[in-house]
Amino acid sequence: MNTSLRLSGLLITGSAIALALALSGCNKKQEEAPKAPKVTASVACIAAGDNCKRFTLLHTNDHHGRFWHSENGGYGMAARKTILDQIRKEVVDQGGQVLLLSGGDINTGVPESDLQDAEPDFIGMNHLGYDAMAVGNHEFDNPSTVMDKQRGWSKFPWLSANIYRQVDGEWQRYFEPYKVFDVQGLKLAVVGLTTEHTAEIGNPEYVAGLKFTSAQAEAKDILAELEQQHQPDLVFGLTHMGHYENGKHGSNAPGDVSLARNLEPGQIQAIIGGHSQLPVCMEGDTGEYVKKYARDEPCKPDRQNGTWIMQAYEWGKFIGRADFEYYGGELHLAHYELVPVNTETKYGFMQHSSMHTPKDPETLELLRPYQRNGQVKLREEIGVAKANFIGDRKVVRSQATPLGIMIAHAQTQLPVPADFGIMNSGGIRTTIKKGPIRYRDVLEVLPFSNSVTVTEMKGAELKKYLSKVALMTQGSGGFAHFSGIKMTVDCKAKDVDISAVGDKPFKLEDNYRFTLPSYNAAGGNKYPKLKEQARDTGFIDADMLYQFIKKHGKLDPVDYDRAKDVRYINSRNANGCGG
Numbered sequence: 001m002n003t004s005l006r007l008s009g010l011l012i013t014g015s016a017i018a019l020a021l022a023l024s025g026c027n028k029k030q031e032e033a034p035k036a037p038k039v040t041a042s043v044a045c046i047a048a049g050d051n052c053k054r055f056t057l058l059h060t061n062d063h064h065g066r067f068w069h070s071e072n073g074g075y076g077m078a079a080r081k082t083i084l085d086q087i088r089k090e091v092v093d094q095g096g097q098v099l100l101l102s103g104g105d106i107n108t109g110v111p112e113s114d115l116q117d118a119e120p121d122f123i124g125m126n127h128l129g130y131d132a133m134a135v136g137n138h139e140f141d142n143p144s145t146v147m148d149k150q151r152g153w154s155k156f157p158w159l160s161a162n163i164y165r166q167v168d169g170e171w172q173r174y175f176e177p178y179k180v181f182d183v184q185g186l187k188l189a190v191v192g193l194t195t196e197h198t199a200e201i202g203n204p205e206y207v208a209g210l211k212f213t214s215a216q217a218e219a220k221d222i223l224a225e226l227e228q229q230h231q232p233d234l235v236f237g238l239t240h241m242g243h244y245e246n247g248k249h250g251s252n253a254p255g256d257v258s259l260a261r262n263l264e265p266g267q268i269q270a271i272i273g274g275h276s277q278l279p280v281c282m283e284g285d286t287g288e289y290v291k292k293y294a295r296d297e298p299c300k301p302d303r304q305n306g307t308w309i310m311q312a313y314e315w316g317k318f319i320g321r322a323d324f325e326y327y328g329g330e331l332h333l334a335h336y337e338l339v340p341v342n343t344e345t346k347y348g349f350m351q352h353s354s355m356h357t358p359k360d361p362e363t364l365e366l367l368r369p370y371q372r373n374g375q376v377k378l379r380e381e382i383g384v385a386k387a388n389f390i391g392d393r394k395v396v397r398s399q400a401t402p403l404g405i406m407i408a409h410a411q412t413q414l415p416v417p418a419d420f421g422i423m424n425s426g427g428i429r430t431t432i433k434k435g436p437i438r439y440r441d442v443l444e445v446l447p448f449s450n451s452v453t454v455t456e457m458k459g460a461e462l463k464k465y466l467s468k469v470a471l472m473t474q475g476s477g478g479f480a481h482f483s484g485i486k487m488t489v490d491c492k493a494k495d496v497d498i499s500a501v502g503d504k505p506f507k508l509e510d511n512y513r514f515t516l517p518s519y520n521a522a523g524g525n526k527y528p529k530l531k532e533q534a535r536d537t538g539f540i541d542a543d544m545l546y547q548f549i550k551k552h553g554k555l556d557p558v559d560y561d562r563a564k565d566v567r568y569i570n571s572r573n574a575n576g577c578g579g
Helices: 043-051 079-095 118-129 144-153 215-229 257-264 361-376 404-413 439-445 459-469 541-552
Strands: 005-007 054-058 095-103 132-134 165-167 170-173 178-183 188-196 210-212 232-241 270-272 302-304 309-310 318-327 330-340 343-346 349-352 380-385 421-426 435-438 453-456 481-483 485-490 495-501 511-517 534-540 568-570
Touching: 005 309, 043 095, 043 330, 054 079, 054 170, 054 188, 054 270, 079 095, 079 361, 095 178, 095 188, 118 144, 118 361, 118 511, 132 188, 132 232, 144 435, 170 330, 178 215, 178 459, 188 215, 215 232, 215 257, 257 270, 302 511, 309 318, 309 330, 343 568, 380 541, 404 421, 404 481, 404 541, 435 439, 453 541, 459 495, 459 511, 481 485, 534 541
Parallel strands: 005 330, 054 095, 095 132, 188 232, 232 270, 270 309, 421 511, 485 568
Antiparallel strands: 054 318, 165 170, 165 210, 178 188, 302 309, 318 330, 343 349, 380 435, 421 481, 453 511, 453 534, 485 495
């Protein structure tokens, strides 16, 4: 097995493959935009002639139920199919071969998918031609009966070498550890690995009885097994472990960088990853991300210890494209890009692109019944409100309300519950009215699909953090609603005095877990950035509120009228620090 990997050629921009339609006014014919030049063989590959083997790895990760396009037409499997078909044709016409891989987490995120056990997503993946998938932690959000059903739908293997279950008293791997492909006459092994933190962040009911071993230790064993049994020419990792700058994974389990550094140089040629939901585009050889990844900028994947590490953000917003050439006994990364799927980045935020990739009609026809069925399910009555849960902008941004406190509490109800929760008022968009509550009502209250993060801090650090968060002024979207904590906020001294967390007295030396929307954990509303401290659970705010309401049935605002748990002093009024 050769361990050398080089980068030759140029990094071509993300717009090089995206198809487009020029919109030239109302009711006018849409015309396909000119296609960018194709990716061609390097000079060295051409000189090697038939001894140069060309192949392309395409990859996505952290799909999270996004089988259908967004409201403004962004991403979606139908547009993804159009791009995949074009790339496949281009590569095959030039004598190459394509593999399509997923970094996992197909489950959880969109009600139309969640309510149908992600059937449209797996059926869609079959249709798009996925060759393999890493097992993500959110594949364990459902009972094993649902997982078995999903695996039955899948015409591709679920790969993970480090998940075990007991069979007749013996620990055996739950999933296939790897898949060996014949690519251009080369033996190409794809090894699956899953974050070992699934044991902690997964639903205890569904991960009980499973063992998640160290990915680094398991990788060494699998590589030895592969060499003995298959003698592969090339080995690629397909992981759901996360990419962290320079390996600094904080409270997360070790990720792809740690894996690459723990092996012999180049022992794995490249790692196709997921879990951290990032566009892994690096600033030179610094090991740090580019500050603001833009759609039309080149993307250089990370390289650690001779191994390339790639990840394509989330939800199918991009397709990662890695074009490889193998000649002279060495593997060369000739070209890499993130191909946008009707999406672009600008100033760090995802926006709808002005370039529209046509949606594949056959894929739309396949998935439309699932979308319609999901819409019907959104009308499901999930509970009853005994009175209005006020979500009016002027109210929730000026005082803590039962709705904001209930949302914060619902978000703490993770598989491993948090001690208290924080909810920004800007994320609350409307009132839950007295009477029947439907899933659609929940989506109107929380329309932004923020994931819920969990952070652990010592009491002393937490006190400093809350002295900033609790002082967010009234009228701003950052004004915070709290659940599960009692404290006094001194608006003049800019300090907090915490008396209790949950039902226990607060202590500076104790550890505390709290939940926060991902938007705020990343610095939104001028909250302190939590960086690697905040662990993205992958659970979506609206979905957690849905589950909470469905579990409790009848809800009364009086039960969540806990505004007095947080007292404000030295302010113009008692409801917060005045703006």
